Amino acid sequence: MHQELQGLGFTVITVAIDNSADDARPWIEAARPAHPSLIDTTHTLADRYNIVNVPTILWIDERGRIVRPNDVAFGTDTFRPLTGVAAAGHLVALRAWVRGEAAALPAARVRALQTLPTDDDQRARAEFGLGEWLFREGRMESAARHFERAGELAPHDFTIRRGTMPMCGIDPMGPQFREMRGAWAKAGNPYYRPLAE
Amino acid sequence: MAETTYTIIDDGRVAVLGAREGAELLRRAEAEGRPVAVDHEARAAYLGVTARARAAALASLEAPDFTLPDLEGRLHSLSEHRGKKVLLVAYASW
Numbered sequence: 001m002h003q004e005l006q007g008l009g010f011t012v013i014t015v016a017i018d019n020s021a022d023d024a025r026p027w028i029e030a031a032r033p034a035h036p037s038l039i040d041t042t043h044t045l046a047d048r049y050n051i052v053n054v055p056t057i058l059w060i061d062e063r064g065r066i067v068r069p070n071d072v073a074f075g076t077d078t079f080r081p082l083t084g085v086a087a088a089g090h091l092v093a094l095r096a097w098v099r100g101e102a103a104a105l106p107a108a109r110v111r112a113l114q115t116l117p118t119d120d121d122q123r124a125r126a127e128f129g130l131g132e133w134l135f136r137e138g139r140m141e142s143a144a145r146h147f148e149r150a151g152e153l154a155p156h157d158f159t160i161r162r163g164t165m166p167m168c169g170i171d172p173m174g175p176q177f178r179e180m181r182g183a184w185a186k187a188g189n190p191y192y193r194p195l196a197e
Numbered sequence: 198m199a200e201t202t203y204t205i206i207d208d209g210r211v212a213v214l215g216a217r218e219g220a221e222l223l224r225r226a227e228a229e230g231r232p233v234a235v236d237h238e239a240r241a242a243y244l245g246v247t248a249r250a251r252a253a254a255l256a257s258l259e260a261p262d263f264t265l266p267d268l269e270g271r272l273h274s275l276s277e278h279r280g281k282k283v284l285l286v287a288y289a290s291w
Contacts, residue, residue, distance in 0.1 A: 015285070017287055018290050036267060055286060060260040064259060064275075066255070133241065
């Protein structure tokens with residue numbers, strides 16, 4: 001996608017919300033991307049954009065304005081049976097926007113579709129930030145307490161609840177994740193929240 | 198000496214302060230309504246950014262700038278790409 005459209009004044013920027021560069025390294029080296037491919041171990045991006053799960057995409061225009069707020073999109077249909085989100089819709093819309101064939105969303109629509117952070121979201125991010133620092137200091141038990149507190153404050157934030165599993169020695173694809181996701185679904189909450197357009 | 202210091206992480210920046218200075222900074226952050234996480238055992242605290250500030254920035258629709266490293270440790274900022282359309286993709290290995 002980046003290579004197809006880069007001549008049109010377009011770039012992709014990917015950000016891995018991971019615990020270390022080494023977690024993201026195999027993905028990045030396999031893709032050999034021509035665009036900036038960044039690592040965010042401290043949830044800097046998640047904090048600024050209120051990102052609570054992955055994948056999350058946004059469109060930003062030439063003036064640095066958000067013209068499509070946090071949305072769920074996949075580059076391929078590999079995981080479609082699991083996610084229920086088709087790749088095609090977003091790719092078609094993205095191409096049309098980059099080529100100038102279609103406008104992005106108007107400002108009022110972007111604002112209506114945004115989910116803004118609450119006090120508890122930000123408290124959860126502070127607990128995560130402290131936990132992440134404690135983890136780097138080798139204080140794993142203390143870190144785990146703050147990660148748990150963060151998850152209680154923002155149960156919808158899977159960058160915290162799932163993203164901290166590897167730091168706690170838990171398989172983020174394993175039974176504890178499946179149990180978490182199952183309980184979340186049972187309570188009537190979707191795991192992926194694509195924009196309702 | 199360890200007992201007399203306090204580690205304060207202020208929106209990602211780490212500072213080791215004297216206990217009194219640290220306590221004062223915490224009080225001020227709480228008075229400003231900032232989210233504060235404290236670990237008494239480790240004598241460390243994280244001062245976050247208020248929901249109000251983050252929400253106002255997002256609602257302005259001006260994309261918040263950020264600076265992050267690539268695999269080689271080179272830093273990149275969103276603002277370097279002004280003048281281009283950007284697809285920003287957050288993903289993870291988990």
